[in-house]
Amino acid sequence: MTGHHRAMRKYILLAAALLALPACARAGDTVALTFDDLPGLTLHNSQPYVNETNRKLLDGLRRHGFPAIGFVNEGKIADMDRAQQTAILENWVAAGLDLGNHTYSHETPDKLSAGAYTADILKGEKVTRPLLAAHGKTLAWFRYPYLETGPTRKKKAAIEAWLKDHGYRIAPVTMENSDWMFSEPYDDAVARHKARRVAKIRAEYLAYTDRTVAWYQKAGHALFGRDMAFVMLLHDARLNADCIDDLAGIFRRHGLTPVTIDQAMTDPAYRTPDPYLGKDGVEWLERWSPVLDRDLPWDDFREPPHDIQVAYNRLDTDK
Ligand SMILES: [Zn+2]
Structure with a gap:
C-alpha cells in the first residue's frame, strides 16, 4: 500500500475555539x-x-446483518493461490454481498494516461463481471485507488466518460478512518505473536474510528445541515475482520444504520458536483465544501496517533 500515505491531507490548525x-x-x-x-x-x-481474514469478516457481516460491497483488484489474484483467491470473491457474492471494480493493478491516473488507466479498469473485470452475472448481478460500481481521480480536467473527464460508457457508477467516499495505516502494524504484530501489541493497536484503532465517525457526522451537518447517508471506506484487512463487533458497536452508538451503497447513493447529497482537480486523493465532503461554500470543521480533525504513523512508515520503508 505504498502511496496510500499520499492520500494524507495536510491541515492548517486554526486557533479558533471549537464550536x-x-x-x-x-x-x-x-x-x-x-x-x-x-x-x-x-x-x-x-x-x-x-x-x-475473509472468513471472519464475512461471518461478522452476516451476524450483524450488514450489507457491504468489496472492491476488487484482480491483479492480486495472481499474487497468491489463484483458485483460493477466486474462491474468496465467490464467497462474497454467495454471502449476498456486492463486488465492484478497483482497477486491475491499483494504479493511479497521476502516473498513467487516461487510455492506460481505463485499460487497467477493463482488465480488472475479467473475473468479477462473470462472477456477478452468474448470481444474476451486474458489475456497477467503480472505486478509484487512493481516491485519485485525475490531475487535470481533460484526464479526469476522459476517465469519467469511459466509466459512464461502460455502465459504471463512481463510488465516492464520505467517511474514512485511515484503517490502512493501522492495518500494517496490526498484521506485523499478529505475525510476531505480540498479544499486547495486537490489543494496543486494536484499542487505538477503535478509539480513532469512534472519533472520526463523529467528525464526519459533524462535517455532514456542516455541509448539508442534516443527517446524511455516508459511504465509508474500509479495507479487506484482518484488523477490520477482528474488530467487526466493536465497529458494529461504534455504528450503533453513533446512530448509523448500515445500508447498501445503492441505498446510500439515493441521498441527494450525492448529486453535488465534484469539481476537484489535483494529484491528491481527497474524499468527497472535501470536494463538495467549496461547491457549497461551507467550511468543514477542520479544527476538530485529528490525524491517527503518532505511534501508529511511525510504525506504518517503518514497515512501509522496509518493504
Ligand atoms: Zn485500494
Whole structure:
C-alpha cells in the first residue's frame, strides 16, 4: 500500500475555539460499508491469513446483518493461490454481498494516461463481471485507488466518460478512518505473536474510528445541515475482520444504520458536483465544501496517533 500515505491531507490548525454542535439525535444517518483491495489487504502474502481474514469478516457481516460491497483488484489474484483467491470473491457474492471494480493493478491516473488507466479498469473485470452475472448481478460500481481521480480536467473527464460508457457508477467516499495505516502494524504484530501489541493497536484503532465517525457526522451537518447517508471506506484487512463487533458497536452508538451503497447513493447529497482537480486523493465532503461554500470543521480533525504513523512508515520503508 505504498502511496496510500499520499492520500494524507495536510491541515492548517486554526486557533479558533471549537464550536461544538449540540448533542442532537443522529437517527437519520446511514452508512454504506465498502471494503477495498479484495481479495485482501495484507502485509505478508499468506493465503491462509487472507482466507481467515475473509472468513471472519464475512461471518461478522452476516451476524450483524450488514450489507457491504468489496472492491476488487484482480491483479492480486495472481499474487497468491489463484483458485483460493477466486474462491474468496465467490464467497462474497454467495454471502449476498456486492463486488465492484478497483482497477486491475491499483494504479493511479497521476502516473498513467487516461487510455492506460481505463485499460487497467477493463482488465480488472475479467473475473468479477462473470462472477456477478452468474448470481444474476451486474458489475456497477467503480472505486478509484487512493481516491485519485485525475490531475487535470481533460484526464479526469476522459476517465469519467469511459466509466459512464461502460455502465459504471463512481463510488465516492464520505467517511474514512485511515484503517490502512493501522492495518500494517496490526498484521506485523499478529505475525510476531505480540498479544499486547495486537490489543494496543486494536484499542487505538477503535478509539480513532469512534472519533472520526463523529467528525464526519459533524462535517455532514456542516455541509448539508442534516443527517446524511455516508459511504465509508474500509479495507479487506484482518484488523477490520477482528474488530467487526466493536465497529458494529461504534455504528450503533453513533446512530448509523448500515445500508447498501445503492441505498446510500439515493441521498441527494450525492448529486453535488465534484469539481476537484489535483494529484491528491481527497474524499468527497472535501470536494463538495467549496461547491457549497461551507467550511468543514477542520479544527476538530485529528490525524491517527503518532505511534501508529511511525510504525506504518517503518514497515512501509522496509518493504
Ligand atoms: Zn485500494
